[in-house]
Amino acid sequence: MIGSIIWSKTRPHIVSIMLILGIAITVSYCISESDWVPQDSGHNSAIALGLLFGSALAISRFRGRTAVAYSVLLSLVTAGEIIGKILQSTLSLRPPLGIGSLWFMHLRLMTLIDRIAGWRIAVARGETIHDVGLFVFLSIVILWNVSTWLVWSVARRKRALEGLLPLGILLAINNHLSDQPSFAMLPFITLGISLIARTSFTYQNADWSARSVDHPDDLGLEWGSHSFAIALFISLMAILSPLFATPEGRKSLSDILRPVQELTAETAERLFADVNPPRSDTGYPAQGLEVNVIGPPPSQSRETIMWVQISDPAPSPKDSSGDQSPSPQHYWRSSIYSEYTGIGWLVAEIPSSPEPRSTTENTSPGRYMLHQRYKLATQPQGSLFAVNMPVTMTVNGEVITLQPNEVLPHIDLFDYEVTSWTVELTGEQLSNSTIDYPPQISSRYLQLPESVPQRVLDLANRITVGTDSPYTKAVRIETYLRNSYPYTLDVPSPPKNHDVVDYFLFEAPGGFCSYYASAMTVLLRATGVPSRLVTGYAMGEFEPSRNAYHVIAADAHAWVEVYFSDYGWVEFEPTAARMRFQRALNDSARSKSDLRLPAPVSSIYSPRELLILGVFLISLYLLITGVRWLTRPREASQRDRIFDLYRDIRRRLARVGYRTSTSTTPHEFITVFAPALSQKSTLFDALIEATDLYVETRFSFQSLSASEVDNVHRLWRRARAQRMSLWLNWVFTAPNRFNQLLSQWIREKRSRRV
Known part of the structure; x- marks a missing residue:
């Protein structure tokens, strides 16, 4: 039913709809090629929604001024949603986290308000605005309204030129400024x-x-x-x-x-003279990201950095459905950073402890012993790699005892082994951890410069309002960052003397791991939770043939470690492009066969999955309904049948040269071509009878019997051979017609000269 209604309404306008869609695709493509901002600016959504809204306005009873006000208001709301991601971020939340959707929407709304307030203050002070969100906001509003105006002008005002002018001017300016x-x-x-x-x-x-x-x-x-x-x-x-x-x-x-000769010679000289051999890869040093000054993105090279073997069981292969059992997640840490400068981080100076930790006794609960073997493929730069809390290092058979919070030394090694006490904590254990931090931890890992903007501190308080648990604060901030900011490597560098975390949270179009980790660390410290930024490499891909993880340059990464008084440093993953560290809710949720495996994924559908499922089912219903409607047997009226037949006869005759001016009546058409068509008796009889019935029905509105219409159809089908004869004659006489036209043109040209 719905499909038939939609089709009946849109069928007469299908050509106009296709032309408008073609114009919209052209505009969208040109704006995409301009690359004004280093991410999807939402212009596709703005154009599509503007066209849909314009269609709705065109069939509504709104008058011009009301429609304009409604369109502008809705475009402002849509632009705010696209750049603020108030609803989009909420749909991506996972239910097991226990974070309320209304709370998250309120949080995103307040962040958007702070962002808009920053634009207003910058404009009032005459300052430069580095936030591309303002450009995206205005672009969405403009594209929405010009798209709506296009449909309104075509469908309601019947003046396509008026609707095309704003869009054409906008496209011309865009193409000119972007040098397309x-x-x-x-x-x-x-x-x-x-x-x-x-x-x-x-x-x-x-x-x-x-x-x-x-x-x-x-x-x-x-x-x-x-x-x-x-x-x-x-x-x-x-x-x-x-x-x-x-x-x-x-x-x-x-x-x-x-000339071809000159072009060939020049091309040959250009192609073969002074040809240099291909450049060889210089390799990448085995080190993590540089975060002293945050700005350059991590390398995306496939250059091999190292191979890592660990004592954990190998990941299970995927089953027939493509699913894979979860396996422990580890990062290969290299550097620890403690002091935030506003533009980057300074390496932590970790004091040595006079008493080394035993390598066999685990005095910190919630951890297990993990053995690692590293084989570096490139020259190491900086500290060597190890999983969180290394306790021993083996080099050429010699065991070196380490401090639990110590990074590995700066040694030029390509093959070494490490033993770490790595984390296997549950969410319940971390939630119940006490808030009693040692002085050396508080003084070092709660540091923030006075230059941190107040709106960053306000955002931290809004995210963590109503909770004192460090674990809950960490999960909330981690979730907020993962769901609110898109991951992208194409980020403009922060403006000079601009706080990098403030830039990421309120102005940047997105960011990569250095931005995410910096933001989470600063937000945690602002709420009184000790935390630090660490760098190294992500886990990499497991290679069964070598029973090792293959780590490449593109795996360079930065993440966050949060301090818990009862358990020490625990990793968190705020970067949206990486999988978060999986933790069971409590001890009973763990697998009895291997306590280190995370809890099974909840079978509860998220709001986003329910929305996608609903849209799919509705689309499937509309598709089935539309197909059934299109394939249903139709009983056309006799009036429609004769109209369609007459149009078909005239159209086929026009294709073979039998056409007249638009002012010729149906019977005048027969009179004009009777000498030529009377020789095709069957075809001529079909034309005469179809014309009589057409004129009689169109101008007298008399009803026709099915037998009368069927008789004309039979005559037209019997004239198939005569129609083919007309077509062949038209094809073979084409040269003669061309000569006649040419002779006529020459005569007219000569007469004009005389």
């Missing part, structure tokens, strides 16, 4: 002129039908084909004119017409 080639406007011009012609014809045709003015049935096809040809000609002339009207174009044309 001139032919990028070709699809827009062609489709735009076609839309103008189509809208004009539709309006005129509706007017004729309302006044019962007879007109040829194939006028729309002729009108449309001529309009498209004119549009294409204008577009091509606009594209080719710079070749002849500008010095650059003439130079390009000259280059194209250069």
Whole structure:
């Protein structure tokens, strides 16, 4: 039912809809090619939603001013949602985290308000705004409203030119400022002129039908084909004119017409002279990210850094359904950073302890012994790698005892072993940890410079309001960052003298691991939770043939370690592109066969999954309904049958040269072509009877019997051979017609000279 209603409403306007969609795709593509911001700016959503909203307005009873106000208001709300991600972030939350959707929406809304307040203050002070969100916000509002105006002008006002002008001006400015080639406007011009012609014809045709003015049935096809040809000609002339009207174009044309010999010689010289051998890879040093000054993104090279073997069981292979049992997650830590400077981090100076920890006695609960063997493929730079809380290091058979919080020494080693007491804690254990931090921990890992903006501190308090648990604070901040900020490597560097965490939280289009880890560490410290930023490499891909993890340069990573008084430092993963560290809720949720495995994933559907499932089911229902409606047997009226048959006869005759002016009546058409068509008796009889029934039905509204219409159909089918004869005659006489046209043109030209 729904499909039939939608189809019946849109079918008469399908050509206009396709032209508008083509224009929208052209505009969207040109804006994407401009690359104004280093991420998806939401312009596709703005254009699509603007078109849908314009369609709804066009069929509504809203008047012009009310529609404008409604459109502007809704575009502002949509722009705020796209850049603030108030609902989008909420849909991506996982239920097991226990975080309320309303709380998260309120948090995102307050962050957006702070962001807008920052724009207002910067404008009032005449300062430079480095937040691309303002540009994205205004772009969405403009694109929404010009898209809505296009549909409104075509569907409601019947004036396509008025609707195309704002969009065309916007596209021309975009292409000019982004230095796009001139032919990028070709699809827009062609489709735009076609839309103008189509809208004009539709309006005129509706007017004729309302006044019962007879007109040829194939006028729309002729009108449309001529309009498209004119549009294409204008577009091509606009594209080719710079070749002849500008010095650059003439130079390009000259280059194209250069003699073949010169071009070949020049090409050969360019291709084979002074050819240098391919460059060899210089390799990447085995070190983590540099975060002294945050800005450059991590390398995406596939260069091998190292191979790591561990004592944990190997990951289980995927089953037939593609699922894989969870396995412990470890990061290969290299450097620890303690002091935040506002633009980056300084390496921690960890004091040595006079009493080394025993390598066999685990005095800290919630940990287990993990053996690691590292084989580095490149020259090590800085500290060597180890999993959190290393206690021994083996080099050439010699065992070196380490402090539990110590990083490994700076030694040029390519093969060594480490033993660590790594984490296997549950969420319940961490939630019940006491808040009694040693002085050396509080003084070092709660440090924040006075230059941290107040809005960063306010955001930290809003995220953690109502809880004193360090673990709950860490989970909330981790969840907020993972669900609120897109992961991207294409991030402009922070402005000079601008706090990097404030830039990431309120202005940047997204970020990578250094930004996420810095933000989580600063937000935790602002709420009184000791934390630190650490760097190294993520786990990498497991290679069964070597029973080791293959770590490449692209695995360089930064993450966060949070201090718990009863358990020490525990890893957290705020970066959206990486999997968070899985922890069971309590001891009973663990697998009895291996306590180190995380708890099974909850079977509860998230709101996002329910939304996707609902959209899929609704789409499937509409598809089935539409197919059933399109394939249902139809019983057309006799009036419609004779109208369709007459149009088909006239259209087929026009294709083989039997056409007249649009003012010719149906019976005048027979009179004009009777001498030529009377020789095809069956075809001529079908034309006469179809014309009589068509005129009789159209102008007298008399009912027809099915036998009368069936008789004309039979005559038309019997004339199939005569129709083929007409077509062949039209094809073979084409040269004669061309000669006649040429002779006529020559005579007219001579007469004008005389």
